[in-house]
Amino acid sequence: MNEPAALALAEPDFVLVRPQMGENVGAAARAMLNFGLSRMVLVAPRDGWPNDRAVATASGAARVLDNARLVASTVEAVGPATHVYATTARGRELVKPVMTPEAAMADARARIRAGERVAVLFGPERTGLETDDIVLANTLVTVPVNPGFASLNLAQCVLLTGYEWLRSGDAPLREIAWTDAPATAAERRHLLDRLEERLDRARFFWPEERRGSMIANLRTMFSRMALTATDIRTLHAVFRALADRHPARRDRDSQ
Amino acid sequence: MNEPAALALAEPDFVLVRPQMGENVGAAARAMLNFGLSRMVLVAPRDGWPNDRAVATASGAARVLDNARLVASTVEAVGPATHVYATTARGRELVKPVMTPEAAMADARARIRAGERVAVLFGPERTGLETDDIVLANTLVTVPVNPGFASLNLAQCVLLTGYEWLRSGDAPLREIAWTDAPATAAERRHLLDRLEERLDRARFFWPEERRGSMIANLRTMFSRMALTATDIRTLHAVFRALADRHPARRDRDSQ
Numbered sequence: 001m002n003e004p005a006a007l008a009l010a011e012p013d014f015v016l017v018r019p020q021m022g023e024n025v026g027a028a029a030r031a032m033l034n035f036g037l038s039r040m041v042l043v044a045p046r047d048g049w050p051n052d053r054a055v056a057t058a059s060g061a062a063r064v065l066d067n068a069r070l071v072a073s074t075v076e077a078v079g080p081a082t083h084v085y086a087t088t089a090r091g092r093e094l095v096k097p098v099m100t101p102e103a104a105m106a107d108a109r110a111r112i113r114a115g116e117r118v119a120v121l122f123g124p125e126r127t128g129l130e131t132d133d134i135v136l137a138n139t140l141v142t143v144p145v146n147p148g149f150a151s152l153n154l155a156q157c158v159l160l161t162g163y164e165w166l167r168s169g170d171a172p173l174r175e176i177a178w179t180d181a182p183a184t185a186a187e188r189r190h191l192l193d194r195l196e197e198r199l200d201r202a203r204f205f206w207p208e209e210r211r212g213s214m215i216a217n218l219r220t221m222f223s224r225m226a227l228t229a230t231d232i233r234t235l236h237a238v239f240r241a242l243a244d245r246h247p248a249r250r251d252r253d254s255q
Numbered sequence: 256m257n258e259p260a261a262l263a264l265a266e267p268d269f270v271l272v273r274p275q276m277g278e279n280v281g282a283a284a285r286a287m288l289n290f291g292l293s294r295m296v297l298v299a300p301r302d303g304w305p306n307d308r309a310v311a312t313a314s315g316a317a318r319v320l321d322n323a324r325l326v327a328s329t330v331e332a333v334g335p336a337t338h339v340y341a342t343t344a345r346g347r348e349l350v351k352p353v354m355t356p357e358a359a360m361a362d363a364r365a366r367i368r369a370g371e372r373v374a375v376l377f378g379p380e381r382t383g384l385e386t387d388d389i390v391l392a393n394t395l396v397t398v399p400v401n402p403g404f405a406s407l408n409l410a411q412c413v414l415l416t417g418y419e420w421l422r423s424g425d426a427p428l429r430e431i432a433w434t435d436a437p438a439t440a441a442e443r444r445h446l447l448d449r450l451e452e453r454l455d456r457a458r459f460f461w462p463e464e465r466r467g468s469m470i471a472n473l474r475t476m477f478s479r480m481a482l483t484a485t486d487i488r489t490l491h492a493v494f495r496a497l498a499d500r501h502p503a504r505r506d507r508d509s510q
Contacts, residue, residue: 036401146291159411166399
């Protein structure tokens, strides 16, 4: 968060989640810079960082790599963002809005103009984003492709999304007006972490084998809400108040 | 022209002009099939054809390569087309309409629905299309990119154009109505070849060093006209009639 505010507002973060081959990271950097994008975030690249092959492939776009933010987890990557998009061909089992790249980038541009900070997640080459990454997103982005042959690679997905980002600058602006500062992913995450702790103590997640899907549904539900920072504070207070009505149970279960 | 008419009408020809590396031809095949395109035309691939590296890279899209039409020249490639698009970052010195990929593919779809046959030219990796190729086109296509870093490769250019082709299927249709069959590039070419012969005999192309640019301007001017097959026949007759008013000069000059 030491970046100048103007830069932080100007464009989305493109987050490469656990990319495998350095060449693909370099190709993604080129694809981004072709469309004027330079804010890359790298989540745990498989072959370490910095990576010589990435630099060799990036060629004239090496400065995108030089300025890339390296983080250990997707949670950390999206922390500062108020709105997170996940590019995925799957994930339809989660109840989240699905947009085309065109609609998503028009939406992202409107949010950034309204003062939001936006991140777009791109999954690893073979497998794509995992459910644990996708639950962090507010909106899914799916490229329309031939259903009989859909083989977009990482850099191609970055290319098409970047292309739509540049194009969205010409599109009519969809106004998004916030009456209060939007919540960041980190603030939402913290709220849900505390909520889940409280629900755990209340034995809400039962039976144990349904725990994972119950938590995913809960996080998905909250990801769809356009929460402000004030909403987050209010919900913290609400959850705390509810939980404190059963001090005996809390004390018993937290031992 | 032994193809079924329905296939000929369904989608544009994607013409790779003098592609260099087999890998890029294979990647272009994948990019095409991602968006449901399968009509590839190859103009004089540098490393010959068939090409093992192209097949290896194409992987699941090898059938696009198997069905590719191999020709010796761009003139031959665009012969059956009634409308030719050339993807190029340059060519602005030629007075031809320039479209974005989105507008060009919407235009192509409208033409195809109206019974036209359409071709899109993609240049070699390093140099892009040459002026001799570009003059064959009716319309130029330029991808909007960051002017400070424009490094789209062949397969990426094919990818973005294919993406816009697929997207154009959802866009509102721009109707194009022909009252007569549109002329093919071969018919237009033949008309201009004959015209240039006649003009040569009339010593029109003078001084000699301006010959090339005068012919390019002439071809460009005709490329902008929406000529029908009947128009072509009419123009042949017009040019013949004009030239035959000077039989003495023609006889003298053609010796």
